[in-house]
């Protein structure tokens with residue numbers, strides 16, 4: 001998809017991304033990925049040995065280019081977390097592949113960057129309790145399953161109840177948004193969910209999956225959130241983290257549109273709100 005490149009270009013044009021605040025991740029070592037994935041699955045993906053059924057479920061055709069970007073993206077999420085620890089908020093211009101499971105890919109997701117980053121931060125002793133707050137319109141089923149037995153990570157998914165995946169996992173907290181929900185309903189349920197997740201988990205770090213497939217015209221969304229609604233949502237989550245002094249790393253999550261520039265601008269909202277809030281909070 002072109003949206004990643006367009007997003008970076010757009011943020012540069014807006015003066016938000018520049019050489020002094022932009023970082024480039026490297027390629028993941030197997031040891032990092034094995035914090036959250038089956039070694040056999042990883043090897044078979046890299047060596048193009050997944051079978052037809054596994055590839056269908058993954059939803060993406062295998063190529064060397066796909067392997068290259070797949071091995072970089074989770075390092076980007078981890079790097080974003082490290083930067084957030086230093087600067088309070090940091091934004092990844094990719095990430096949020098929350099349908100990736102321990103030993104299989106699904107729904108265009110191959111590696112679960114959210115689980116990998118959270119597990120890695122905890123293993124390194126950098127944080128004690130991570131809240132993964134996932135507002136992509138689809139449930140973060142892979143994240144919930146991979147981290148089900150990890151008491152130091154709390155998973156909260158705010159998603160449309162009638163959307164993919166058909167068989168839902170159990171996150172530590174699931175907020176089920178009704179089909180065709182509007183801004184008012186959505187923002188209220190989202191904010192209540194976030195406050196509940198904060199109270200239950202008492203995190204010292206938040207990873208925020210700011211998927212924009214909640215947008216009214218998104219072909220995979222099924223709920224009716226406006227651009228202003230997305231902006232209010234992202235503003236709310238990031239502002240609460242700053243108020244509570246909890247570092248927050250954002251990833252872009254899902255978003256679909258034939259107009260890739262319009263889509264890139266939609267993904268830019270969370271970064272714009274982060275930049276404004278960092279300035280406001282000095």
Ligand SMILES: [Zn+2]
Nearest residue numbers: 136138213254
């Ligand atoms: Zn999604």
